[in-house]
Amino acid sequence: MDLDKLTWLLEGLLERTPGTRHALVLSRDGLKLCHSSGLRTDSADHLAAIAAGVQSLAHSASVEFGDGAGGVRQAMAEFYGGLLFIVEAGHGAHLAVITSGEAEPGLVGHNMNELVEQMGEYLSTPVRAVTDTA
Amino acid sequence: MHSTTSESPAPEPPSGTGPPDPPSSAARPGPAPGGAYSPLPATVQQALKIAVVGGFGAGKTTLVRSVSEIRPLSTEETMTRAGDGIDDTDGVEAKHSTTVAFDFGRITLDATSVLYVFGAPGQERFWFLWDRLFSGALGAVVLVDTRRLRDSWYAIDRLEAQGTPFVVAHNDFGDTDHTLEQVRAALDLDPAVPLVRCDARVRASAKQVLIALVRHVRSLVTGGSR
Numbered sequence: 001m002d003l004d005k006l007t008w009l010l011e012g013l014l015e016r017t018p019g020t021r022h023a024l025v026l027s028r029d030g031l032k033l034c035h036s037s038g039l040r041t042d043s044a045d046h047l048a049a050i051a052a053g054v055q056s057l058a059h060s061a062s063v064e065f066g067d068g069a070g071g072v073r074q075a076m077a078e079f080y081g082g083l084l085f086i087v088e089a090g091h092g093a094h095l096a097v098i099t100s101g102e103a104e105p106g107l108v109g110h111n112m113n114e115l116v117e118q119m120g121e122y123l124s125t126p127v128r129a130v131t132d133t134a
Numbered sequence: 135m136h137s138t139t140s141e142s143p144a145p146e147p148p149s150g151t152g153p154p155d156p157p158s159s160a161a162r163p164g165p166a167p168g169g170a171y172s173p174l175p176a177t178v179q180q181a182l183k184i185a186v187v188g189g190f191g192a193g194k195t196t197l198v199r200s201v202s203e204i205r206p207l208s209t210e211e212t213m214t215r216a217g218d219g220i221d222d223t224d225g226v227e228a229k230h231s232t233t234v235a236f237d238f239g240r241i242t243l244d245a246t247s248v249l250y251v252f253g254a255p256g257q258e259r260f261w262f263l264w265d266r267l268f269s270g271a272l273g274a275v276v277l278v279d280t281r282r283l284r285d286s287w288y289a290i291d292r293l294e295a296q297g298t299p300f301v302v303a304h305n306d307f308g309d310t311d312h313t314l315e316q317v318r319a320a321l322d323l324d325p326a327v328p329l330v331r332c333d334a335r336v337r338a339s340a341k342q343v344l345i346a347l348v349r350h351v352r353s354l355v356t357g358g359s360r
Contacts, residue, residue: 027216030234030259049259053235056209092214128213128230 003034009119010036017111019103021082024096025089026051033093051086051096058086074109085109089116092127174240180247184344185267186237187293188277189285190256191226193305193334195237197277198253200340202239209235209255221257225281232257236267241344249344256285264292273299273351275343277334280304280312283320290321299351301328303343 010023014036024035024044030052035044058075077084082100085108089095095112186194199206210231213221223229237253252267254260268274274293278286286302293300304317312320318329330346333339 027214028211028234029213029217029221029232030211030257031214031216031220033216045259046262049234049262052211053209053255053260053263056211056234060207060209092212126215128215128217 006034006119007036009115010034013097013111013115014038017097017099017103017108019099019101020097020108021100022047022098024048024051026094026096028052028055028092028094047096047098051084051094054084055086055088055094074112076105076109083108085112087112087116090120174248175242175245177245178242178248182247182249182272182348183270184249184251184347185264185271185274185298186251186253186277187264187267187274187289188254188256189279189282189289190221190232191223191229191282192256192277192279192285194253194256194277195233197275197303197305197332197334197340197343198237198239198251200335200337201241201251201344203242204240207236207238209233209237226279234260236263241341243345243348249348251344258288261288268296268298271298273301273347275347276300276302277305278302278317278321279307280317280320281307283317286321290323294324299347299354301330301343301347301350303334303346304329304331305334306331 006025010025013023014020022036022039022043024039024047025033026048027033030049032044032048035047039047054075054077055072058072062070062072072088075086080101082098083103083105085097085099085105087095087109095116097108097112099108186197188194195208195210199208211234212231213223213229217232221232233253233255236255237251239251239253240248241251242248252271254264254267274289276286276289276293290300290302302317302321302323304312304314314329314331318325323329328346328350330343332343
């Protein structure tokens with residue numbers, strides 16, 4: 001996996017989407033894979049854990065209340081001073097974006113999904129082999 | 135945190151004549167026919183929140199699943215390569231998924247009391263969630279795996295520091311022959327904290343842990359008399 005290329009793509013997303021502040025790619029079990037340069041390491045670790053939890057809860061909501069098609073298309077949280085968007089990005093990975101309060105949610109979602117398609121093959125996080133101990 | 139009266143009401147008895155049966159006899163919880171849901175009796179007056187904590191891989195998710203009478207909410211995700219070197223599976227090599235938010239289940243104790251059980255995520259990166267899980271909790275269960283005892287120190291320290299009543303449950307994976315006294319000594323556990331052994335996979339055994347906690351909390355409230 002080419003993390004430099006991924007990071008470069010994330011920076012591009014921030015550049016062309018007004019109001020976005022940070023972008024991060026995480027594994028489904030809550031670990032950061034790469035992120036935009038403005039995000040401090042500690043914040044990146046925290047955001048990765050948060051986003052994995054949110055996506056997992058959103059998935060439970062889709063199982064309970066969705067139409068059975070499965071999967072979470074997007075999770076969003078709006079708070080004072082900003083928004084958090086999370087979309088699935090390849091097998092076993094998610095893309096999270098933090099914006100300021102001025103961002104246009106429709107555009108952010110659109111650009112994130114566009115990026116996911118672009119970077120699809122880079123984004124998968126292989127499942128850990130059961131016998132593979134670190 | 136939960137208002138029990140607004141939860142799914144007990145279904146009306148089918149008979150159209152006479153006064154309705156008291157719900158306590160009509161809607162006792164138990165294994166629901168479909169296996170998924172069982173109604174909450176309308177007589178429930180007490181909703182008690184319990185947190186299940188402990189180290190990574192101690193069996194928290196398993197315990198919540200075992201005791202829950204409703205389909206448990208679980209947020210397990212497959213462990214990925216990104217966790218190599220971070221999520222240490224020494225001693226629990228067969229583990230391939232991990233909780234990333236929390237587990238949730240419900241168990242009705244008797245006609246008036248229901249327990250809401252929240253299982254915490256084990257890894258350090260999710261510890262920030264624990265505050266919310268503990269808020270409003272009556273008490274906590276610390277689940278320990280004797281192969282990875284030190285993983286439970288953080289949970290015990292934190293509960294002691296914040297003064298939340300708790301019991302410790304030794305989840306017996308069948309490959310240890312430590313006595314409870316040895317476990318107590320290894321954990322340097324306060325003699326007043328109950329320590330029990332359980333098999334988190336077995337509903338009856340997991341339920342006994344919760345009962346031990348409720349008794350412990352009750353004894354604290356009533357001043358030592360069980």
